[in-house]
Amino acid sequence: KQEVTQIPAALSVPEGENLVLNCSFTDSAIYNLQWFRQDPGKGLTSLLLIQSSQREQTSGRLNASLDKSSGRSTLYIAASQPGDSATYLCAAYPNSGGGADGLTFGKGTHLIIQP
Amino acid sequence: ETGVTQSPTHLIKTRGQQVTLRCSSQSGHNTVSWYQQALGQGPQFIFQYYREEENGRGNFPPRFSGLQFPNYSSELNVNALELDDSALYLCASSLSGQPNQPQHFGDGTRLSIL
Secondary structure, three states: OOOEEEEOOEEEEEOOOOEEEEEEEOOOOEEEEEEEEEOOOOOEEEEEEEEOOOOEEEEOOEEEEEEOOOOEEEEEEOOOOHHHOEEEEEEEEEOOOOOOOOOEEOOOEEEEEEO | OOOOEEEOOEEEEOOOOOEEEEEEOOOOOOEEEEEEEOOOOOOEEEEEEEOOEEEEEOOOOOOEEEEEOOOOOEEEEEOOOOHHHOEEEEEEEEOOOOOOOOOEEOOOEEEEEO
16 A cells, blocks of 8 residues: 655745755555645645656746655755745555556645745 | 636534535546545545546545536535544546546535534
8 A cells, every 4th residue: 555755744944945845655656746735724736747757847946856766756945935835745646557546645744934 | 727616615514414515627627536634634535536437436435425427527425424524625637537647626625523
């Protein structure tokens, strides 16, 4: 059974810093890995999706990497801003060969950017 | 482009009651998935509907059931509500049920069981 772990659980940094959020998964048989942002009381906003054949994806100040062999993904946020404060979730989609298993999520990293 | 919309936004029920939650998928999307997110946890997959059929299910009991309609909107029904069913219920839509397509989430329905 796939398990996804995110470290750290919470992070507070001053504005302007570059930071890295970590995600690990136990089963490397994944189709893709997706990073989401969740604001308090809201749904999930998709940030980046990395297919299993890819190593990284970039969108603006965000860069996500994927290393299937080690079961790890990282989300790099450059030049952090107070508006980046949110909970960041990673989720793995299994490569089960048939049917739909849905995404397996980590518990998230709660990020606070201090002005 | 219309995003995923869910209704109602909040709901309060008592143990033993039944509830129906609704979801309209993003324009052009024919696949809908439902997730349960307890406080402080990541979302957990309940089931997925593609072309009006359930084509995948997580580890949830049969009292969690669903429907998808010809316009691809969907309902989640929960019978015999329990206190542990209190959670944020999220709906996500995607294109063609293909795993390489990103899932787009609504803002969820907050369900509280008294």
